Amino acid sequence: MNTTARYNRQIILPEIGEDGQDKLSKAKILVIGAGGLGASILPYLAAAGVGEIGIADDDIIEISNLHRQVIYKSSAVGKYKAEEAKSMISELNPLVKVHAIAEKLSGKNAISLFENYDIIVDATDNIAIKYLINDACLITNKPMVYGSIFRFQGQVSVFNYQNGPTYRCLYPDENTQSANCEDAGVIGITVGIIGMLQANEVIKMILEIGEILSGKILVYNILNNDQQKYDFEKNTDIVIIKEVFEEKYKEVKNQVEEISMNEILNEIDNTEVLFLDVRDEDEVPKINFKNVIQIPLLNLENQIEKLNKNQVIYVFCQSGIRSKIAVELLHKNEFKNAKSVIDGALVFNQILREKV
The missing domain is CATH 3.40.50.720 (NAD(P)-binding Rossmann-like Domain)
Structure with missing residues (x-):
């Protein structure tokens, strides 16, 4: 050539x-x-x-x-x-x-x-x-x-x-x-x-x-x-x-437990668990039901007292990346029952609409 x-x-x-x-x-x-x-x-x-x-x-x-x-x-x-x-x-x-x-x-x-x-x-x-x-x-x-x-x-x-x-x-x-x-x-x-x-x-x-x-x-x-x-x-x-x-940079196995949205759909009306939305307030779609709370990731450390350490917390964001970071932060503050939702809000919203 x-x-x-x-x-x-x-x-x-x-x-x-x-x-x-x-x-x-x-x-x-x-x-x-x-x-x-x-x-x-x-x-x-x-x-x-x-x-x-x-x-x-x-x-x-x-x-x-x-x-x-x-x-x-x-x-x-x-x-x-x-x-x-x-x-x-x-x-x-x-x-x-x-x-x-x-x-x-x-x-x-x-x-x-x-x-x-x-x-x-x-x-x-x-x-x-x-x-x-x-x-x-x-x-x-x-x-x-x-x-x-x-x-x-x-x-x-x-x-x-x-x-x-x-x-x-x-x-x-x-x-x-x-x-x-x-x-x-x-x-x-x-x-x-x-x-x-x-x-x-x-x-x-x-x-x-x-x-x-x-x-x-x-x-x-x-x-x-x-x-x-x-x-x-x-x-x-x-x-x-x-x-x-x-x-x-040594790998820590299973540091963040992840879970899919489909696995926890039956928890939406369960007031004993909390869905934590760590997206910014201007992000869409809006996810609203009685056991969801929104605290942007950047504010989470300063507002962590709003959360109950003994409660099961499912953390979600837009794509599943910030939720893992949030769970790592929660684990460091002894929130042992926090889990990251693999699916983001877009998938969550679609699942909720199909459920209705």
């Missing part, structure tokens, strides 16, 4: 040339997450001729993903994202070696996985996972290309580049909560733009050209096209060593 013909339009750029293309072909990039950001990052890295790409994602494709995760077809609903993304890349550029890693990133596998790659790309929408990626990058001395979305705004930065500032330098408070795309809403264009900006940082690092977003965070708003960069400094007091990492 004529590789020069495939990459000719970028090889003729003086900043790239044959030497630059050779660097791209030897690069090994791991993308964590094959959702909206990943769906934008992956095709551009593959098309540019990055030699080896790992895709780590244990999620399956849902129909609600398709408006922004544009590399997937409707016929792929129900299949693993990592496998489908691999198939897409192989068709786009068969010269690229692709690894589909259909497993959840954890403290158990992160370090051994990261050691096989040059650059780690964060394409997730989960804050806890972002701290895990950051810390594993520090242990393995890998740069982390960060991207994040909130509605019509996105952020991009590069952490731990040549011993530069890290995610913890910018966001030291690990207990900060933020809604993901499923809860807050998102338009595909936002993740598309931010994902391409992340891919751009990867390419610049491989080619050793341009100015890397190290010690800087780029904030882009698609509604008014505002684009701003802010500087931040490295906090030299932050030190992550392997022993601390392993202790922090």
